[in-house]
Amino acid sequence: MRVVAAMSGGVDSAVAAARMLDAGHDVVGVHLALSQSAATLRESARGCCTIEDAGDARRVADMLGIPFYVWDMAARFRRDVMEDFVAEYQAGRTPNPCLRCNEKIKFAALLDKAVALGFDAVATGHYAQVVERPDGSRELHRAVDAAKDQSYVLGVLTAEQLERSFFPLGDTTKPQIRAEARERGFYVASKPDSHDICFIADGDTKAWLTARLGEQPGEIVDAASGEVVGSHAGAYAFTVGQRRGLGLPRHTRDGRPRYVVDVDAGRNTVMVGTADLLGVNSLRGDHARWCGPAPEGVVAVGAQVRAHGDEVPATAWADGDDVHVRLTGRVRGVAPGQSVVLYDGTRVVGSATIAETALER
Structure with missing residues (x-):
């Protein structure tokens, strides 16, 4: 089977590509360039798609002896993931960009291009399992390693996409993957995992959104009394359940902490209340x-x-x-x-x- 191995430059995708090759597939490594201004080096464990990451992926592909390409999907990523992320927050909603990336990029744009080029499937380093039923249909299951299970962010896959997807790491724990990478001599064996939102390298979502949407002053209102208890620079920077960063007086009248219970984007108002209003x-x-x-x-x-x-x-x-x-x-x-x-x-x-x-x- 001809397979595109999506190689991010991390340890998981490196071992996934190696395992697909060991299984006898015809494997080609592909690194997705998702940033239109990729940094040379990582600043931390956050972020992805740096030039360093592409280089790490290429070195692994060279060790495996497989062809390697970089596919530029920066414009698609900006439109379908980043712009969607901004629009959702502006509408008072809280999106998950990882699900959107899997839906729109890795298992749509990437898979569609791979199939158009004559490949049969895509393999990634996600921690999840594919189980084949007696009738030949496939099911998506949680990974063996509950701490690393990524089936949640793969829940957007359709049955048709699942038919052309491989997740070779689903039966293995993360420590075992790192040990395997060391045995294979991969330079990335000890490379830190990326986390949080990949396109917000410093982890400051509020500042990132403010830079794109500008300050939009509004009121913070107590949901029970209707009293204005504070102000904000943009309702888009808040999410239901948030407690930190509200800028409210430390001591409320009843001594109970306040949480965001609703974000009204139309009125640019943040509603706060006690924890019992969150359930x-x-x-x-x-x-x-x-x-x-x-x-x-x-x-x-x-x-x-x-x-x-x-x-x-x-x-x-x-x-x-x-x-x-x-x-x-x-x-x-x-x-x-x-x-x-x-x-x-x-x-x-x-x-x-x-x-x-x-x-x-």
């Missing part, structure tokens, strides 16, 4: 994506609303492009724009972007 047990999601057949009727599932959050027992049902999820307990700090990923045991059923939340009695 929700009902979600409606749109932009449904199914890793297999859509569920029929009401089904019992596990629901996860954050990449590293806990799975909560729930029931769910599909309604066209919408998904309705009823959680068995309250979950705090769930914001529109986040994704809910549904599981049946370790199997990923599908995902949706959260449009509305509620507390139903």
Whole structure:
């Protein structure tokens, strides 16, 4: 099978490419250039797509003896991920750019180009497992290493995309991957993992958004009393569940901390309240994506609303492009724009972007 191995320059994608080659596939390494002004070196464990990363990926490809190319997808990444990220925050929502990148770039633009060039599939260094059923169909499952499991950010894959995807690391823990990389002599064996939002290298999302949207002064309002309790420079910089950075007096009248409970983008208002106002047990999601057949009727599932959050027992049902999820307990700090990923045991059923939340009695 002819396979494109997406090589970021990190240890995971390096071992993934090596394993695909060991399995007997015809492998070509591809590094995605996603930045239109790539830095020469990494500043920290944040960020990606530096010239250094491309060089690290090329060195691994040379050691493996496989062809290596750099594909420029910076314009597509800016449009489908970065501009979407800004627009979502401006609308008072909290997006997950990793899911959007997987949906729009790695398993759409990359996979589409690979197939157009005659390749059969794409392999990445994500920690997840693909299980093939007796009828030949494929399922997406959680990784063996629960601490590194990335099935949540892959929940946007369709059954058709899953048919052409490989995740060779899903049955292995991260320490084992690093040990394997050292045994193979890879220079990247001890390279730090990248984390957080790759295109915000310093991790300051608020400053990054402000540089693009400018200051937009508005009010911070107490959700219970309607009293104006503070001001802000832009509602887009806040997310439901946030406690830090509100700029409120340290001591409130009742002595209880305040959290963001709603962001009203239309009024440019941030609503704050006590922790008891954060809990929700009902979600409606749109932009449904199914890793297999859509569920029929009401089904019992596990629901996860954050990449590293806990799975909560729930029931769910599909309604066209919408998904309705009823959680068995309250979950705090769930914001529109986040994704809910549904599981049946370790199997990923599908995902949706959260449009509305509620507390139903």
